[in-house]
Amino acid sequence: MFTGLIEEVGVLRRAYSRGEAMILTIAASKVLEDAKLGDSISVNGVCLTVVAVDGTSFAADVMPQTYRHTNLSELRPGDAVNLERAMQAGGRFGGHLVQGHVDGTAVIVSRTKDANAVVFTVRPHRAELLRHVVPQGSITLDGISLTVIGTDQAAGTLSVSIIPHTLRETALQAKHPGDSINVECDILGKYVDHLLSRREADASRTGGAGGLTEAKLREYGF
Structure with a gap:
């Protein structure tokens, strides 16, 4: 989970691709201060897992699903990227809840x-x-x-x-x-919409009004 407050701008050092699979190597400094294998780092809003790290850069895998649904496939060496480490419990929360799951x-x-x-x-x-x-x-x-x-x-x-x-x-x-x-x-919007869509689909199949409707949400101030 992230906050959407960018910690630093990194630079893509290398982009190795085979089909729709990629390995990105990104030069950075601040996000590397406590980075270790398996950590999550947001790259242009995409939650990626650190698979290698040294004093000046980290590497992350990009799977086909991510390749197809984000702009990471368009990156070229030298491009700037927004970086943020996963949020810490108890830290300041200045943005909003960001999953790093690009729509x-x-x-x-x-x-x-x-x-x-x-x-x-x-x-x-x-x-x-x-x-x-x-x-x-x-x-x-x-x-x-x-x-x-x-x-x-x-x-x-x-x-x-x-x-x-x-x-x-x-x-x-x-x-x-x-x-x-x-x-x-x-x-929040995605989950509410998904829940309403499921309820509407269930109501359509059963001929009922469903337990949670848009009208009911409005009634309670949503």
Whole structure:
């Protein structure tokens, strides 16, 4: 589990691939301070397991499922990547609950200035991801915990506003329209949607109303 607060920007040193399997070697410093084999490190929002580590870099396997559903397959040596170690119990929790289980990728549609901020508008490649996106709710883009400032269902897009510190301290500063970005929707929205979908399917099969409905959630303030 992660918080979406990036600890440092690493640099991809090597990317060895065989078909849809990869081994990434990433140069870093801060996340290596206490890293050991088997630890979890978020790379551009993807939870990866450390399989080798030395004083200047770590290596992690990328399996076919991850290769197909994230932008890690597009990385090339020299590319910057966002890094975060797994959160510690009792530590400060400044972002939101991030699993490192990417739901899919999106393409950056626009990058525009808004006073001291920069607004990124992205379009998920799977339009159904937008059903889990709530304005003023949380979302993770390339491992960064961000707040959704708006959605456009017709255009199939969502927008986030980036403060100067976040832009300066993450690999997002090098992202521009046309680039891909990993998306992880808020875990709460995904679980509620899954539960409601299951209940609706059960009710449809049995002809009943089901135990938990959207109307009932609204009744209790959700």
